[in-house]
Every structure is written in structure tokens, then in C-alpha cells.
Amino acid sequence: MSREQQLEDALRAIWKAHEVVALNGGAGWTRHIEPAIYAAAKLLKSPAPPRWRHKKRQTTYTEVGRGKLQVMTDAMDMEPLVIYRCEEDGSLWARPVSEFEDGRFERLA
Numbered sequence: 001m002s003r004e005q006q007l008e009d010a011l012r013a014i015w016k017a018h019e020v021v022a023l024n025g026g027a028g029w030t031r032h033i034e035p036a037i038y039a040a041a042k043l044l045k046s047p048a049p050p051r052w053r054h055k056k057r058q059t060t061y062t063e064v065g066r067g068k069l070q071v072m073t074d075a076m077d078m079e080p081l082v083i084y085r086c087e088e089d090g091s092l093w094a095r096p097v098s099e100f101e102d103g104r105f106e107r108l109a
Contacts, residue, residue, distance in 0.1 A: 002062075003048055010040035051108040052084065060087045060108065066097070 017032035050063040061084040069079045082100040084093050 003043070006043055007040065010036065010043055014040060052105040053108055054105055056104070061085060061093070061105075062087060064092065067094070069096070
């Protein structure tokens, strides 16, 4: 889910909580609205995930996280990976950090 969608969902939750409190004559602020506001504030404080462009294909990606590859051979076992999502079709990809940082991708502002 994109950051924008998460923020929209958080705002929707605040509005729904507001409606619940209004229907209850103002009761339930702490139970309904405060948690929704804190969730939205947490999203706003968190940094946006890094975005990248593949130089050859010009496709853009959002970095999902970093991980490690676990395989049966010692040669690649526990190799650090970058996990990223294609912004075009939502497909997930993983690539060794060494390949990801060798100049194939450029970070977007």
C-alpha cells in the first residue's frame, strides 16, 4: 500500500471516529479519535521510503526494505538484498545490494 493510500486511510479513520463521537454527543474522544490521530501523526513523521529509477529501463521503484538471502550454498548464503516494488505494476523484486548499488539504479529525490 502506498504512503498516500495509508494517509488517506488514516484520515478516513479520523473522520469515521469523529462521526462516532458526534453520534454519542461528544463522548468517546479518547477511545475513538485520539488513536486515529496518533496513527496519522506516526505516518506523517515517518520518512518516505526511498524511490529509485532503473537507468536502462527508466522504470521507477519504491524500496520496501533490506533483507538477507538464505540459500543452501555458502557462496551466497546471507547475502544482503534490497527488496523493492515496481511503481508501474506493483510487482516485488529482490536484488543483491552489490548489484543494486553498482550504478544500475539512481535515487530519486
